[in-house]
């Protein structure tokens with residue numbers, strides 16, 4: 203045994219950083235292809251008639267959503283967990299061989315699941331439930347991966363030096379528990395081959411729910427996947443990375459606790475807003491609307507807390523692109539948590555449902571908030587895990603502005619498209635005949651779809667800049683000393 | 696009483712109950728701070744002083760830091 207001083211061990215964090223970047227590029231590339239397909243249907247045949255099965259919109263759409271959610275975002279969550287977890291608990295992974303082993307197993311099994319998911323979705327194998335497309339064998343593997351992560355969380359907590367769990371840890375634990383519950387219940391299914399004594403494919407299954415119940419469980423899952431995948435863990439990140447990068451303790455720790463419990467309580471009831479004017483009981487729809495509006499409070503509780511953390515330090519926003527990313531992220535968080543509740547109001551939803559406005563809402567949240575925060579987290583981690591400064595500050599600034607422009611083009615075009623679409627669908631003459639046919643809307647929307655595709659392409663270009671900057675940081679940036687890593691991240695010109 | 700009336704009462708009292716719980720929690724947070732029972736704001740420093748050799752904001756075991764993970768007191 204050598205006598206090196208104890209250090210945090212970022213082996214697992216680095217592995218997940220890699221998949222965050224790679225799957226981010228893959229998922230967003232597929233998103234960009236989808237966007238061009240919607241604007242120019244010919245793109246469906248980009249690899250020719252023969253391969254059209256694999257390149258058409260319907261085959262690629264679940265690949266996009268699952269790659270960005272379970273690939274990019276989840277990898278980002280784990281990369282930050284294996285970094286933040288050690289630091290705020292003040293215990294190193296290197297102190298436990300068992301936890302190191304679990305971490306590696308976690309990553310290895312996760313890679314296997316990724317391969318299985320990409321393969322099966324490309325082959326068109328799906329349960330047809332949104333964000334829950336994986337067939338039962340993959341679901342079982344997912345559960346195993348999840349349980350390993352849980353063991354790793356509670357294992358690390360078990361050997362910690364810091365008695366109190368920092369607020370971020372609460373959010374990571376909530377992510378773990380929330381998704382565990384949601385995923386299990388929504389994916390309950392009967393493998394048909396085994397239940398029927400050998401009919402059909404071995405991997406095929408049917409859901410245990412049907413009709414209205416299926417819709418209810420699906421959107422209880424779907425909406426809370428947004429809660430526990432796109433909100434809770436991202437809030438965990440910002441509560442750690444913004445204070446750390448800016449050197450300012452969180453503005454009000456008490457508010458962070460209050461917002462935590464508020465979010466936990468309110469989110470679970472809001473899923474009904476996906477099913478307004480459907481066959482689910484009316485009181486559930488109303489409850490979904492009401493809770494969605496109430497949800498503004500805990501969401502803004504966290505976001506305002508973050509903005510106030512910068513109190514008196516706003517010059518840092520101008521000076522540091524890293525702080526810019528985080529401040530824009532929390533601003534977009536406020537923005538989409540105001541937009542969502544507005545869309546959940548019944549009269550607004552009557553117009554907005556099924557239109558592109560919803561897609562616009564999804565993406566101002568995920569591009570402006572989720573992806574910006576994840577990239578900021580990785581930028582902050584990079585100098586600390588690679589012991590090198592961030593390769594290029596100016597590249598970061600360029601990326602920031604290109605991507606911000608991309609997001610703005612994306613959501614503004616989808617607002618116009620969505621509201622136009624909604625108005626055209628419902629327009630009728632004095633006798634109640636519909637004023638427009640579907641194809642009329644398609645013609646009118648074409649320019650906006652093109653703008654969205656351009657916005658998406660800009661965002662993707664930003665992802666490439668991000669990947670390049672990270673790669674250079676890892677391999678050739680100036681080496682830095684521990685002392686340079688205390689607060690603001692060191693950056694090269 | 697018909698079911699709708701019961702629902703209405705249940706709804707009212709449940710809402711009132713939740714409002715009380717919410718304000719009680721806020722009161723609890725602030726009063727613990729005033730009375731000096733617990734300084735919540737110091738936990739914000741956990742993120743700032745997070746080097747492995749930094750002094751924990753609250754040590755898990757006061758008398759023995761070699762026995763990592765030992766029960767408090």
Ligand code: HEM
Nearest residue numbers: 230233234236237267270271560561564568573658661662
């Ligand atoms: C370059 C960036 C991106 C582009 C160009 C893009 C494009 C698209 C397109 C064209 C759709 C299909 C919309 C439709 O069916 O009408 C879509 C759906 C979706 N995307 Fe993206 N996307 C991007 C990034 C992301 C990211 C980073 C996330 C999450 C982290 C995400 C999450 C989703 C979700 C959840 C849906 C389904 C929305 C719904 O069903 O209403 N996207 N995206």
